[in-house]
Amino acid sequence: MNFSDVNISNLISGLLPNGDFEKGPKQSDIKGTVVKNPHALPHWEISGFVEYIKSGQKQGDMLLVVPEGAYAVRLGNEASIKQRVRVIKGMYYSITFSAARTCAQEERLNISVAPDSGVLPMQTLYSSNGWDSYAWAFRALYDVVEIVIHNPGVEEDPACGPLIDSIAIRALYPPKMTSNNLLKNGDFEEGPYIFPNTTWGTLIPPFIEDDHSPLPGWMIESLKAVKYIDSDHFSVPVGKRAIELVAGKESAISQVVRTIPGKPYALTFAVGDASNACAGSMVVEAFASRATIKVPYESKGEGGFKRAVLRFVAPGNRTRIVFYSTFYHMRSDDFSSLCGPVIDDIRLLSIRKP
Structure with missing residues (x-):
């Protein structure tokens, strides 16, 4: 992936380019559901066992659900997706993305924007839809950062990993105390991106x-x-x-x-x-x-x-x-x-x- 492929300039709020994965690989770059070329997914670079999943697709007796739209990606053992984006150095940002568990028992995800990283546990499913949306934040130390989502799983079946969909970013403006409130952000108006037309927060x-x-x-x-x-x-x-x-x-x-x-x-x-x-x-x-x-x-x-x-x-x-x-x-x-x-x-x- 060339950085010039990423048409993002100081994005304040919204989906990353192809953040919903609706633009898929060429047929020559995919075998079954497995993406074979690290640069086949538009605007993304992949590593490891990554599948391109269509909504309603089955794995054995299990129906794979896609949070939004028609397509998502699934990260197998030690697989990752990453995208370089242009940001404002020194600002705080929040990343929001949707994820669905599949067949792994102890699923979790690592998300990182160097030098920050975090581990998001996924053992608890909070909604009945089969997926949840998660938020994670970082401070930009550079004008261009690399957002990485990585599955550190070690399942026997490499395909037993989480589905990822709808990745968005939002700039955060840390609030300050005021004469009317000694607490910061007591009204919660400052926070992560919430996907429009969704009902799960x-x-x-x-x-x-x-x-x-x-x-x-x-x-x-x-x-x-x-x-x-x-x-x-x-x-x-x-x-x-x-x-x-x-x-x-x-x-x-x-x-x-x-x-x-x-x-x-x-x-x-x-x-x-x-x-x-x-x-x-x-x-x-x-x-x-x-x-x-x-x-x-x-x-x-x-x-x-x-x-x-x-x-x-x-x-x-x-x-x-x-x-x-x-x-x-x-x-x-x-x-x-x-x-x-x-x-x-x-x-x-x-x-x-x-």
């Missing part, structure tokens, strides 16, 4: 604790992912974006904020549901250092929210704010998709002593 993977979070200002300090949702497809309390806590106490977000020791503060936030058939008795737990509150919310799965406040006195010059859901929930329309309460419009302000 974007997962922000667990163990995201560094400065390159796809949810600027927040850390995902849990065993499971949280879901980033938008008002085009879900009920959102305020603005365009919010977070759905989809895995009980294993799905948590946190932020460390500067405070003044001994000064009282008020942490306000909205708790609701995404209008996605996630019904039942929900509880969101919020922590500000040692102060806690449990906020019950009776969800009918049809949207709506309530507000809550946690008042506390800062014990030090830094206070850790944490949110998670007390219980696990499943959508009532399919009984297999993980779901949970929505949190949004989180604000932290100092208050006068009584």
Whole structure:
């Protein structure tokens, strides 16, 4: 692949060139489903056992699902795809892509933009569609970067790897504290790309604790992912974006904020549901250092929210704010998709002593 093949110039938001893989290899470069030429897939360079999969294709008794469109790629053992893109040096970016498990038991993916890299676990399927969309972020250290998605699997069947589809990029603008909120990005308006015309949101993977979070200002300090949702497809309390806590106490977000020791503060936030058939008795737990509150919310799965406040006195010059859901929930329309309460419009302000 020549860099001149990549028609991307400081792309701020959208699919990478041929990010949906609808442009396929020439028939002479493919044998069955296996792509034989490293440069056969337009705008991409491949390595290892890579298959070009058509929607509805079967592998034995298993039907292979393609998240969007008609085609996707499947990465076998140690296979990878990569593309060089032009970016703005010093800026933060988020990569969003869709992936579906096939026959491997311990599937995971490595994603990297040198010198950053991350491992995205795929053992948990959050939706009943057969696939999920994931986000990962990096800071561009160069004007041209190479995005690599790699399957480190060691399955006996080299074809037992994940399907990859719809790879997009979005520039991130890290928010700052304001006079109205000591928390950064408390409204969650800054975050990863969400694919239009999709109904499953974007997962922000667990163990995201560094400065390159796809949810600027927040850390995902849990065993499971949280879901980033938008008002085009879900009920959102305020603005365009919010977070759905989809895995009980294993799905948590946190932020460390500067405070003044001994000064009282008020942490306000909205708790609701995404209008996605996630019904039942929900509880969101919020922590500000040692102060806690449990906020019950009776969800009918049809949207709506309530507000809550946690008042506390800062014990030090830094206070850790944490949110998670007390219980696990499943959508009532399919009984297999993980779901949970929505949190949004989180604000932290100092208050006068009584």
